[in-house]
Amino acid sequence: MKKIITLCFTLTTTIIMLAQNTQHSKVIDSLLQASIKEHNIPAMAAAVIHGDNVFYGTAGTISNKSSEAVTDKTLFHIASNTKAFTSFLAFQQIEKGNLSLETPLLSLFPELKNDKNSAYHSITLKDLLSHNAQVQPFTAGNEINQVKITKEKNTDKRSEFASQVLKLSTVEKGTYSNAGYILASMMIEKSAKKSFEDLLADFMKNKNWDYSFGFPNKKDTNHAWGHWIENNKLVALAPDHFYKLPDYMLAAGDLSMNIKDYALWLHQHIQGLQNIDTNNQYQMMHFQQEGMSYGWGNTIQNGQKLSYHDGSTGTYYTHAILIPENKLGITIFANAADDKHVEAIYEMQQQLILQLKKITNANNS
Structure with missing residues (x-):
């Protein structure tokens, strides 16, 4: 920004x-x-x-x-x-009772839990949407290129992305993060049973x-x-x-x-x-x-x-x-x-x- x-x-x-x-x-x-x-x-x-x-x-x-x-x-x-639209779609799911701001990411995706970085074990939708999840920014091309994506469907690509991002070191709270919004979109589509797209x-x-x-x-x-x-x-x-x-x-x-x-x-x-x-x-x-x-x-x-x-x-x-x-x-x-x-x-x-x-x-x- x-x-x-x-x-x-x-x-x-x-x-x-x-x-x-x-x-x-x-x-x-x-x-x-x-x-x-x-x-x-x-x-x-x-x-x-x-x-x-x-x-x-x-x-x-x-x-x-x-x-x-x-x-x-x-x-x-x-x-x-676009992030404002992502937030809006999240609040639609909150209004329907499918999500809350306090919903932990790993409660929906327990398979993403790993021992590389325990700081991510408790991050919530609220943290992701407000850039307080401490995940890497992924605002530059060199960051994006370090992630290896092999899947075909976007939902599967996001899961593959998340499994790698959540093994990286944390950043300070408040760090603007594109990765955080990708993770948030996973929570939205999982709760809605429909792809984010x-x-x-x-x-x-x-x-x-x-x-x-x-x-x-x-x-x-x-x-x-x-x-x-x-x-x-x-x-x-x-x-x-x-x-x-x-x-x-x-x-x-x-x-x-x-x-x-x-x-x-x-x-x-x-x-x-x-x-x-x-x-x-x-x-x-x-x-x-x-x-x-x-x-x-x-x-x-x-x-x-x-x-x-x-x-x-x-x-x-x-x-x-x-x-x-x-x-x-x-x-x-x-x-x-x-x-x-x-x-x-x-x-x-x-x-x-x-x-x-x-x-x-x-x-x-």
Whole structure:
């Protein structure tokens, strides 16, 4: 995860006032267009959610070698922002009584118990979802490559992965871990008696949301292509490029969505967070654990609670932040993720807020 965005929260009232203004989407479009031009980003998409109002903007093309414009239906890879979906599916099983946050991993998979590292004997679903299970991060390619996978089915691959990961040394509690979410997905599918892939697909289809597993241009070349830097040049990764995440890692960060449907997903959470009961599943997902809860990070700035998450595999970037008190959410997609592109995402959001303030002041004058 990258740095938390440094929003000027004194401007949230400004955004709320402007959320009713039909100029909002045009503002997003123009700011995105300026940002991609200045920072050499092939495409960006963004959405601002307030209450029941959702405004979208897009700019650029699916790749730096294409003239095809992105739209609000173009899929982008959301990477680790997939973890919020994994958490949500876990809470569905909790609500059905099939799981609890305190369910130990090894109570469902006793065959994974070994004498190599007893620290893992008592880890729970709660530990895995909040990055407190002390399992290795598996956020880099060299870590992933050290695991030998021979099975064919993803459920079997995850079991094979788990048997090796649970023999490795522990890391500090709070270490961000893709491996932890792979283990959590095993618990979810075991309790549901259905593969994680099928569970997530069923949820997306029930919502009528478009999606793909893996990089979206591998599904359809008309969706956004990821880009990275080679020899100081921004290079588009073609559908047949070797780079991809192992398919058994879906729960950790391999979902692709369009800006319109992803904004509706955030809207669902904003609405759910209006119930301030601490036992409400949305409150638990976002705020039960300080700093990093279940699929969401959280903090307090200027007295306001906010939750957030960023995701990237180095070729796309997704940022999302929610301010439930103001019924506000902001998300940004990009199909490039070099450091300068990430800085541009944060800069663009600041520019968006400032521009909204100018328009509101003009309307009130």
